[in-house]
Amino acid sequence: MRIAILGGGVGGLGLAYFLSRHAPTPLRIDLFEEGAAVGGLAGKFQHRGRWFDRHYHVVLASDRHLRGLIRDLGLEAALTFARSRSGLWDGSRIIPFDDPLDLVRFPYLGWVDKARLIATILFCQHAGDPEGLHAVELEPWLVRLGGARAFERVWAPLLRTKFDGAFDGIPATYLWSRIRRMQSTRDTGGAVEKLGILRGGTHALVDSLTAVLPQTGDVTIETNARVTGLEPEGRSTWVYVDGREPRGPYDVVVSTLPSPVHDRVARSGGAAARVPVPDRYLGLIDVVVVLERQLSPYYTLYLLDPSLPFTGVMETTNLVPGGERGGTHLVYLPRYADAAGKEYGQDDETLKARYVGRLFEMFPELDPGDVQGVYLFRERFVEPVHLVGGAFPVFPESLETRRPGVYLMNTGRLYPLLHNCQAVVAMAHRTALYLLERHG
Numbered sequence: 001m002r003i004a005i006l007g008g009g010v011g012g013l014g015l016a017y018f019l020s021r022h023a024p025t026p027l028r029i030d031l032f033e034e035g036a037a038v039g040g041l042a043g044k045f046q047h048r049g050r051w052f053d054r055h056y057h058v059v060l061a062s063d064r065h066l067r068g069l070i071r072d073l074g075l076e077a078a079l080t081f082a083r084s085r086s087g088l089w090d091g092s093r094i095i096p097f098d099d100p101l102d103l104v105r106f107p108y109l110g111w112v113d114k115a116r117l118i119a120t121i122l123f124c125q126h127a128g129d130p131e132g133l134h135a136v137e138l139e140p141w142l143v144r145l146g147g148a149r150a151f152e153r154v155w156a157p158l159l160r161t162k163f164d165g166a167f168d169g170i171p172a173t174y175l176w177s178r179i180r181r182m183q184s185t186r187d188t189g190g191a192v193e194k195l196g197i198l199r200g201g202t203h204a205l206v207d208s209l210t211a212v213l214p215q216t217g218d219v220t221i222e223t224n225a226r227v228t229g230l231e232p233e234g235r236s237t238w239v240y241v242d243g244r245e246p247r248g249p250y251d252v253v254v255s256t257l258p259s260p261v262h263d264r265v266a267r268s269g270g271a272a273a274r275v276p277v278p279d280r281y282l283g284l285i286d287v288v289v290v291l292e293r294q295l296s297p298y299y300t301l302y303l304l305d306p307s308l309p310f311t312g313v314m315e316t317t318n319l320v321p322g323g324e325r326g327g328t329h330l331v332y333l334p335r336y337a338d339a340a341g342k343e344y345g346q347d348d349e350t351l352k353a354r355y356v357g358r359l360f361e362m363f364p365e366l367d368p369g370d371v372q373g374v375y376l377f378r379e380r381f382v383e384p385v386h387l388v389g390g391a392f393p394v395f396p397e398s399l400e401t402r403r404p405g406v407y408l409m410n411t412g413r414l415y416p417l418l419h420n421c422q423a424v425v426a427m428a429h430r431t432a433l434y435l436l437e438r439h440g
């Protein structure tokens, strides 16, 4: 069987890995990646001769499928877990927000509102009906459950920064899935949150997959290979790659491209997705500030200050054992933004100057001499956004396109789960087994 995989992120590479590992007879797999290197959202950048993740990435203790892959690739020893601390920036100071006592001390809510906030979190931890919650809009649901004050003072500022201002039509599953995922990061007493980080970054997983794939079977990886179209021929499909001869014909094509890109590429081959998800995407601007010294002890700072242009402050090196930081501290300033919007459209230097300027205002003790470098990475399609009333993807129907033999396996299909490497690796594994059963 000849298989083409479109896209070389964790999803495409993971699919190639599981297909070749489980196939009873060797498969011929060609993977096409538009970028100069594979990795997609889990890609890397170089600073002073060392490689770092372009975007902050952590592993959770409960990431069973991801940890299984890490183990299979012999990277287990490179995975370390450390206490992760969170805080809330209220516009003038950091309020610790990572253990139950912090909630007791939280200054912006009275006792009744705090109790309702806890009830909201407990409800999400125990509610088991995501399809029911998909039909309910987040804002009125949160106000009903936790009260108007908790909504205005805590949830609304966080949601505004996360959704580039407006969160109308977002379903209750949004909070449900986040709270459930983060629940597993707590120890049994619930007091300490621990997160894992791969030495060398998540791209160590990508590098390892890339190295191992050619040895697992007949797998080729082409980079700088932008797929522009598909062409049916009988039961097979040709893949058109920008500026190159058509490739194929393939018995099976699996696209891992974001839905708008897939639909554009697949139009010619009549292979649009059958399940129209997600309803839209948010893009991302991620400014990475490389510092000589630690900024704060927090891994995450959530922001209650709407004037800040970024969504949070993520200091990933707080999870890395001291000796391995090598005098380098990484602070990520992500901003989720509509790729067609004004913020996304600004040039790199303007954005860097504004984001770093605001960071200096937050931390006046930061000295310009502390900054080793500032980098900016943009992604057009990052966060799949699902709306109340939108389709609810169910595996394996959600993989289907209008053309037999062509499938779509992207992060839009994970809903109501969040998109992360654990969910993507699990989906890739499941998809590989499904395809081998159906076509093998």
Ligand SMILES: Cc1cc2nc3c(=O)[nH]c(=O)nc-3n(C[C@H](O)[C@H](O)[C@H](O)COP(=O)(O)OP(=O)(O)OC[C@H]3O[C@@H](n4cnc5c(N)ncnc54)[C@H](O)[C@@H]3O)c2cc1C
Pocket (backbone or CB within 6 Å): 006, 007, 008, 009, 010, 011, 012, 032, 033, 034, 035, 038, 039, 040, 041, 042, 055, 056, 057, 058, 059, 225, 226, 227, 228, 256, 257, 258, 261, 265, 284, 286, 334, 379, 382, 410, 411, 419, 420, 421, 422, 424
């Ligand atoms: C800021 C941020 C923080 C994150 N934090 C975490 C975390 O802490 N833990 C975690 O597990 N996950 C995290 N994630 C999520 C994780 O990175 C993604 O879920 C995962 O990498 C998605 O992989 P993918 O292969 O599905 O998609 P992608 O990585 O988007 O891969 C799609 C690939 O397709 C390629 N492509 C696009 N168009 C074409 C074309 N026409 N032809 C050929 N190729 C094309 C792209 O270049 C890309 O390489 C984070 C993501 C971001 C952005």
